[in-house]
Amino acid sequence: MYADETRYWTDFAEDARRMGSPLYAGLAEAIHGDEVLKAIAARRRKGQPPANLLLAAVHYLLLRGTEHRLREYYRSLGGTAYRPNDGAGPELFSVFRDFVMQHQQEVQRLVETRVTNTNEVGRSAMLRAGFGALAGMGPLHLIEIGPSAGLNMIWDRYGIRYMREGVTAAEVMPGAPLVLSCDLRSNAVPPVGYCPHIAGRIGLELNPVDLKNSNDRDWLRALVWPDQPHRLERLEAAIQMFLETPAEIRAGDALVLLPEALAEIPPDEAVCVYHTITTYQFSAEMRTALEALLVTVGLSRPVWHLSFEFDGGSDYAVTLTHHRAGVANARTLGLAQPHGGWIAWAG
Numbered sequence: 001m002y003a004d005e006t007r008y009w010t011d012f013a014e015d016a017r018r019m020g021s022p023l024y025a026g027l028a029e030a031i032h033g034d035e036v037l038k039a040i041a042a043r044r045r046k047g048q049p050p051a052n053l054l055l056a057a058v059h060y061l062l063l064r065g066t067e068h069r070l071r072e073y074y075r076s077l078g079g080t081a082y083r084p085n086d087g088a089g090p091e092l093f094s095v096f097r098d099f100v101m102q103h104q105q106e107v108q109r110l111v112e113t114r115v116t117n118t119n120e121v122g123r124s125a126m127l128r129a130g131f132g133a134l135a136g137m138g139p140l141h142l143i144e145i146g147p148s149a150g151l152n153m154i155w156d157r158y159g160i161r162y163m164r165e166g167v168t169a170a171e172v173m174p175g176a177p178l179v180l181s182c183d184l185r186s187n188a189v190p191p192v193g194y195c196p197h198i199a200g201r202i203g204l205e206l207n208p209v210d211l212k213n214s215n216d217r218d219w220l221r222a223l224v225w226p227d228q229p230h231r232l233e234r235l236e237a238a239i240q241m242f243l244e245t246p247a248e249i250r251a252g253d254a255l256v257l258l259p260e261a262l263a264e265i266p267p268d269e270a271v272c273v274y275h276t277i278t279t280y281q282f283s284a285e286m287r288t289a290l291e292a293l294l295v296t297v298g299l300s301r302p303v304w305h306l307s308f309e310f311d312g313g314s315d316y317a318v319t320l321t322h323h324r325a326g327v328a329n330a331r332t333l334g335l336a337q338p339h340g341g342w343i344a345w346a347g
Contacts, residue, residue, distance in 0.1 A: 009038070012051040016225070019339060022084035023073070023092070023227040024055060030093035037100060044111050047281050052118070052223065057110035058096065060222035061103055070099045074226035082227070115207045116281070118223040119148035121238040122231065122340025123276040123308060124155035125162075125182035128172065128192060129345060130274075130306045130318050130333055131155070135194030137270040137304075143261050145254045145290075146278035147203035149211050149220060151238040153247040156195055158238070162343075178237040182340055188347035190334075199269060203249035204257045211239055231339060255289055262297055272304035277316070277338055279309055291328075298323030308336065318343070 009032035017025035028051055031037045041050035062071055072081040073092050082092055100107050134140060147153050159176035162169050164184045172192040173179070209216045217239065224232045250257055258273070265271050273294065279287055297303050302324045311317040316338050321330040336343040 009051060012049075019337060020341065021225040021227055023082055024225050026084070026089040027055065027093060027096055030089070030096075034097065037097065040100065040104065040108055041111060043108065045113075045115060047283070049116050049281075050111075052116040053111045053114060054100075054107070055225075056116070056219070056222045057107045057114070058099060059224075059226055060110060060219055061099075061106060063218055063222055066103065068095075068099045068102070070095050075229050076221075076224065076226040076232055114219060116223065117146075117148040117205075117207055117209060117220075118277075119151045119209065119220055119235070119238075120231070120277075120339050121151045121158070121178070121234055122180055122182070123338075124152050124158050125160050125180045125340045126308045126318050126334075126336050126343060127152060127155040127274070127276065127306070128158075128160050128195075129190030129343060130308070130320060131196055131272070132191035132194045133320055133333060134196045134270070134272060134304060134306075135191065137196050139199035139269045140196040141199050141265045141269060141271045142201040143258065143271065143273045144201070144203045145258070145273065145275040146281075147205050147249055148207075149209035149216075149239070149242065150203050150205075150247050150249050151235075151242055152276055153201050153203050153249075154238075154242055154245070156198060157241060157245075160192060162189060162192065177241055178234060180234065180340060183342040185342050185344040186334070186346070188334075188345045190343065190345045196270075200265070201247050202261050203247060204254035204261065205249050205251060206253055208249050208251045211243055228339075255286060255293065258290075258293060259297075262303070267301050270302065270304065272306055274306040276308040277310070279307070294321075294323050295326065295328060298328070299326055311335075 009028050013025045013028035041054035044050050044053050062077055071077045072079040144153050159173035159179035161171045161179055161181045162184050169184055170189045170192045211217055294303055294305055305321040307319050315335045317335055318333040319330055320333055321328055334343050334345040
C-alpha cells in the first residue's frame with residue numbers, strides 16, 4: 001500500500017491518525033526511528049504489512065493476559081493512562097518497547113506466523129450501499145475474496161444507520177442485533193431501501209479464521225486498534241451473529257478457487273465477486289490475473305465486481321464494475337473511510 005519503504009512507518013502513522021488512532025500514530029512514528037523494532041516487524045511473511053503485525057502481536061499477548069504496565073495505555077483493556085494531548089507519547093513508546101523486549105520471542109513468533117486478516121465489520125456499511133446498486137438484478141450469487149472470518153459475508157443481516165451532522169439521514173433494520181453507524185460526507189444518500197435477493201454466498205480465503213478457535217478469535221480482536229473499543233464491541237456482536245448462521249468459506253488461493261465457484265452458479269443467474277481492502281496484499285501479477293479472470297468469465301456470462309480498496313491516491317473507493325462480452329464498465333460509487341466511519345456517496 002505504501003510505495004516508499006523508507007516512509008513506510010511514517011505513512012502508516014499518518015493513516016492511523018487520519019483513521020482516529022493517535023495511539024498507533026504515535027507508536028508508528030517512534031518505531032520509524034528504532035532499528036531493532038523495525039527488524040522484528042520486517043521478519044513477517046511475504047506481502048504482509050509489518051506495522052499491523054507487530055502492533056497486533058503486542059495487543060494479542062496483552063488480551064490473553066500478559067501482565068505489563070503497557071496495559072494501562074490500552075483502552076481495549078480498560079487502561080486510562082494514555083491521553084493523546086497530554087504529552088505522554090515518549091513515555092508510551094518507552095513502555096511499549098520494554099514490553100516487546102521482554103517478550104521478544106513470543107512477539108517474533110506471531111509476526112512470522114500470523115497474517116493481517118482484519119475482519120472489520122464496519123465495512124458492511126459500504127457493502128450495503130454498493131449492493132443497493134444491484135437491487136432488482138434477480139437472484140444474486142455472492143463470492144467474497146479474502147473474507148477472513150466471514151463477518152462481511154453477512155452484511156445484509158446488520159442494521160445500518162447513515163448519519164449527517166448527528167442526525168439520522170437513512171437507516172435500515174434498526175432492530176438488528178448489530179447496528180452500524182456511518183457518517184455521510186456528501187449530499188447523496190446510499191440506496192438503503194433496496195437489497196438484492198441473495199441466492200447464495202461463498203467466501204474464498206487463503207487463511208480462514210476459525211471462530212470456534214479461541215486463538216483465532218483473539219487474533220481477530222488483537223487486530224483492532226486498542227484506542228478504538230467501539231470497533232471491538234461490534235466485532236464481538238458480529239462474531240456471535242455469524243456463529244448463529246454461518247456462511248460457507250472455502251480454504252485456498254482465491255485465484256485458483258474462483259473459476260470453479262463461478263462455474264457452479266447457474267448461467268442465467270447474476271453473480272457478483274467482491275472484496276474489501278484485500279487486494280493490497282496481492283502482487284501486481286495477482287491483481288492483473290484477477291482482472292483477466294473476470295474479463296474471461298464475462299465473455300460467457302455477465303459478472304459484477306464490487307470492490308472497496310485503496311484507489312492508489314489518498315482515498316479508498318467503492319467501485320462497481322460490470323464485465324460483459326469482453327467489455328468492463330466501471331464506476332466509482334463513493335469514497336469511504338477504511339473502517340466504515342464515513343462514506344461520501346456519489347449517487
